Amino acid sequence: MLRHGGMFIGTDNTGGLGFRLLHLRDTMILADPDVFKSQLEQAGFCNMIIDKTFGHFRFCAMRIA
Numbered sequence: 050m051l052r053h054g055g056m057f058i059g060t061d062n063t064g065g066l067g068f069r070l071l072h073l074r075d076t077m078i079l080a081d082p083d084v085f086k087s088q089l090e091q092a093g094f095c096n097m098i099i100d101k102t103f104g105h106f107r108f109c110a111m112r113i114a
Contacts (some may be wrong), residue, residue: 055112057094062105082106 051057061080062068069077080088082101085108093114100107106113 051112053114056105056109057089057101057112058109060105060107063101065104068104080106082108 061082063082064079069086082099084102085106086097086099089108093112094110095113098108
């Protein structure tokens, strides 16, 4: 559990052929960077930064709840 004021930082891939080939025969659920900010807000985060680049995105958010 992330404490109040803690930072949640990570990265995810947005899918491409090579990434999909790496995940053959497993469960791959990609986060959509266009809706990820609202999902973080609903989960009790603020001060979100989402940096989209080709093929992946990075994010940073602070826990408030």
